[in-house]
Amino acid sequence: MYNKKGFILKFFNKIFSEEPQDKKELLYFINKSKKNKLIVQNTYNIVKKVINLENKKVKDIMVPRTQMITLNIHDTLKKCLKITIQSSYSRFPIMSYDKNHIIGFLIAKDLFKNIYNDQKNFLLKKIIKKPVIIPDSQNLNRTLKEFYLNKNYMSIVIDEFGIITGLITIKDILKHLFKKIK
Known part of the structure; x- marks a missing residue:
């Protein structure tokens, strides 16, 4: 059976095993996760928009x-x-x-x-x-x-x-x- 909580935990552990130092690095890791098929395109788009929400007025x-x-x-x-x-x-x-x-x-x-x-x-x-x-x-x-x-x-x-x-x-x-x- 698919363990949603375990998947999310593994996902964030994988992304943040090397801690990003700024937003640019964080976006790099998110992009890397998409390329490695850990997340799909829609998820990538949403996460990117959430991260950049502070740039929108x-x-x-x-x-x-x-x-x-x-x-x-x-x-x-x-x-x-x-x-x-x-x-x-x-x-x-x-x-x-x-x-x-x-x-x-x-x-x-x-x-x-x-x-x-x-x-x-x-x-x-x-x-x-x-x-x-x-x-x-x-x-x-x-x-x-x-x-x-x-x-x-x-x-x-x-x-x-x-x-x-x-x-x-x-x-x-x-x-x-x-x-x-x-």
């Missing part, structure tokens, strides 16, 4: 502001449901008076809970979460770490002048890592 993979689907703080329950269902997204930035003023995030499941609750007294501001704002120059490694630590999976992206340039989700980072898997 949020602005490289974010959803641009022009493609953001947002809700307005004054939207009705009906309008929020319509946009949520049409877009098939689970998180939405909430704007107030313009697209430069984000006041929070709506998580779709919180909206769905209100369908059976008090529909007449629905106020979006009661169910939104605090927005998380990050610079577009932040590396993806740090962003991914913050997503996991804070259990927040969407951030608004701003430029060096504080202008909203887009948003990024954990799904965007995972797509970057895994998109070429066949």
Whole structure:
């Protein structure tokens, strides 16, 4: 029977029997492992992307502001449901008076809970979460770490002048890592 844990341990022992001193050497060992057929091409691609994640910036993979689907703080329950269902997204930035003023995030499941609750007294501001704002120059490694630590999976992206340039989700980072898997 195939022992997955044993294979992974053997794999890392083989790779790190000669300890790499820097990222360049680490990539060399990973490449050598691929050539020696210890790992397949897809695994090689993913490991390489993970190692180089710190070189990629949020602005490289974010959803641009022009493609953001947002809700307005004054939207009705009906309008929020319509946009949520049409877009098939689970998180939405909430704007107030313009697209430069984000006041929070709506998580779709919180909206769905209100369908059976008090529909007449629905106020979006009661169910939104605090927005998380990050610079577009932040590396993806740090962003991914913050997503996991804070259990927040969407951030608004701003430029060096504080202008909203887009948003990024954990799904965007995972797509970057895994998109070429066949």
